[in-house]
Amino acid sequence: MHAVILAGGKGTRLRPYTTCVPKPLVPIGDTYSILEIVLYQLRSHGFSSVTLAVGHMGHLIRAFVGDGSRYGLKVEYTDEETPLGTIGPVLNVLDDLPEQFLVMNGDVLTNLNYGAFLRGHIQSDRPVTVATYNREIKSEFGVLDLNEAGNQITGFREKPTVHFQVSMGVYAVSREALRGYTPGQVLGFDTLMLDLLAAGQCPGSDLFGGYWLDIGRPEDYDMANEQWQEMSAILLPQLTLDAAD
Template sequence: MKALFLAGGLGTRLRPLTEHLPKPMALVGNRPWLEHLLLHYKEQGINEFVIAVKHYSELIESHLGDGSKYGVRIDYSIEKELLGTAGAIKNAEHLLSDRFIVVNADIIHQVNLASALKFHINHGGVATICLTEVEDPSQYGVVEQISNHQITRFIEKPKKEEAPSNRINAGIYIMERRALGFVPSGRSVSIEKETFPLLIENGSGVYGHPIGGYWMDMGTKDRYRQVHWDVLDRRFPVKIDGKEVEGKGIWLGDNVRVGQGVLFIPPVMIGDNVTIGDRAIIGPYVVVGKSSRIGDQARMANSILWDRCKISAGAQLNECIFGSDMEVGPHILHEAVCNRTLEVQR
């Protein structure tokens, strides 16, 4: 079975971080999320992948390549124009197996694929939608199911008190190839608004399976921060590169140079080849990307730096997110989200 990652869109709500970057390539714990995702599904037994790309596809291809360095095979399905979720799947049809899994690649999650696959095989329908439970379903598409877990309808963004359940579409699907016979070619098609309702209506069999575990849509700056805090607190147990210092919640990568009198307030994650100046205070909840330089007496808390950032001596950062190659003077910044242009969004 192959996995198809839908990675064609840009993260409009994560701008300016993803202004020129596919959202699945945003760093999570100093590694592109798409790479984490690939490794997670490899651990689940998948070794053949198709990645549907559109914007800045060369960034994904140059990073992941053909998959050989990860011990998997990767093919790419390139969209000349955005085709929507179902349209992107249809565009990749020639690369897919008779049964395949589809993953919205910007959704942070861990899934027990074996459990979902067993459920899918047993019900015999054309599609299984993996579901996750949320406290407030009013911002999502909610499913209504009958006793055998068959989905009878979707309700888009219902009022909380009117939602038939708190189970929402997790953006992960197991599908049979025959379902694609109901998807038109050559135009944008939404799987949520067009394909699944059609398959429900014609009796093809669309079922829902709760995945449990961790799930987060990182599409906003607040949720993007929360993913990192959950990584640092190990509520989301994705792999952290580097060694933990004496079990204290301080992870240091290779070749980290720490000046005199530096204070780490855990949890903190420091990438490879980072230099931290004398008497800097780092933490709590700080992630510093690879090859970054932190000046003397800089103070950082609740902040995320991507790779190769340069923070001047005396700078104070709180609740900031900086893209790669940022250079910051001796400023006091709070709730800043910046790219290389030092564009600040609050």
């Protein structure tokens, strides 16, 4: 099994932590970087090879990860000279990828079983499967429902809670779903989803109920470090057992 990890972003929302270090290499709990955690997880879930899509400070990621042998993986690289979006970097190496593969952001902490997720996608025969997570937003205001003209109140909800599913930044992709795009073009996840829907090729959703944290903001990073002592045994169970031995 093969995974493409998107590690080329500037991580501007996570500054000042990412001023001198690319976001995937930011340490969690003074033990492992985010990227290391992901690489160890992929290996334990049955993956043998990884493509790292690098850009901003990519030389640091190359120097740190190397060929991936210390993680039990074969790691290769593809460079983004300019930002290509979420899916764009994959197009440049599409011919080198297997028929079904994983694409994921390099700043995700989760105990999702990546191997089981990819195998489920293969069995579903979907063009793309998205790992999803339940989220809710609590409004601070009373919400009004209005008629079409907007001059009459037809309903009222006091500080409602809205429930919805969000993308976890982890996707299982069939190579054929990307065949119509040109290598080097900018392609975001949003465009791919809309194109598939317009073509009547509905992507699949795999709802996950475990631990998931998208480390996009300083408060997310602080939370990850606060939770690391408790979550390390869940995120990296084998390494925790080895350390105990």
